[in-house]
Amino acid sequence: MTVIHTETYLTQDPVYNYNDNSAIFTVALSAVSIPCHIHRQENLNYLLENEVRSGDLVYLRGVFVTGGANDATFIKVQSIMLRTPLKIGKKRKMEDIKDENMSMESLSPPTSTPKPVAPSVSKHEDYLPVDLSFSDYYFMVSGQAYCLLDSCNSYQQVHGTSCKRNIQEKGHLLADTLRQLHRVYNDLMVNGMNRLQVFNFVNTITIFIKTLKEIKEAFPDDILPAKVTINSKVPLPTLIYNAHFNEYTIN
Incomplete structure (x- = not known):
């Protein structure tokens, strides 16, 4: 340490x-x-x-x-x-x-640690509403992660790569983020819709999708099986999407 x-x-x-x-x-x-x-x-x-x-x-x-x-x-x-x-x-x-x-x-822009661009959590075009139950939604996003990590692992075994440790760490982050997503959703169901919890949900899945993209970008474009893609937009259950963009009132 x-x-x-x-x-x-x-x-x-x-x-x-x-x-x-x-x-x-x-x-x-x-x-x-x-x-x-x-x-x-x-x-x-x-x-x-x-x-x-x-x-x-x-x-x-x-x-x-x-x-x-x-x-x-x-x-x-x-x-x-x-x-x-x-x-x-x-x-x-x-x-x-x-x-x-x-x-x-x-x-006075920093030289050693450049300022990253803050992710937007307010643009409609960055998000995609999906009309799924949370169970189906959860399996959809977790399935994307499993498919990508499995494809990357297969590629590494055949070709070898210097980014193996980094991908492993991002894989651990994906698993932690999925668990957090489930906890946040449960809190929403127990405590009702409120702005902090909705923001937490949107932020958590945004981090998840961003991490998926970072992993995919470290490998060739055709790393995924044919006709399997990861959407550039962040999917949100319709209820969360509407709440986040204030299409109905929440506490």
């Missing part, structure tokens, strides 16, 4: 797990996105109160863990502080963050 102190950008919105009071997100270290795990209540409160999101600049202190469970690599966060400038006395809004980040980028 190595203690790490760094100032860098989030490359993934925090995904909260209310069952065990934790959150995960990724940050940019050089050209690599590293998963971060948060369990301390004061840090979770800080993320929520300041609405920390992908693209925000943060100061991070934690323990860099390698060779842990499933040979995973991640940062166990001990403290986090937002460096993105805030307008005092105002609640943070996505438009404010975009304007502030653009100003920061024009004044």
Whole structure:
């Protein structure tokens, strides 16, 4: 384990797990996105109160863990502080963050850790409503992951590749994200539709599909079986899609 102190950008919105009071997100270290795990209540409160999101600049202190469970690599966060400038006395809004980040980028762009583009979670064209039960939906997205990983594994066995470890880590992230997706959906069913849980669901599946695309891009275009594709849009159950885009009122 190595203690790490760094100032860098989030490359993934925090995904909260209310069952065990934790959150995960990724940050940019050089050209690599590293998963971060948060369990301390004061840090979770800080993320929520300041609405920390992908693209925000943060100061991070934690323990860099390698060779842990499933040979995973991640940062166990001990403290986090937002460096993105805030307008005092105002609640943070996505438009404010975009304007502030653009100003920061024009004044003093980082050299060692380039600012990643924050993923959009508000454009209709980035998402695709699918009229499926959650069970069918879950098997659809998990089937995509299984098919892709199985195809990549077969390719590696025949051709060999230097990105095997990286793909394994992304495979672990896919499995964790699927479990989180199931938990978030269960929370929605228990607690009813609310904006935070809907945002959590959309953010979680967005991370999942983004990870699928990153894996696919590391291999030849024809890595998948004939006529099997991964849609460029993020699929959402119709109920979640309508709630996310405020096509009916939620709490």
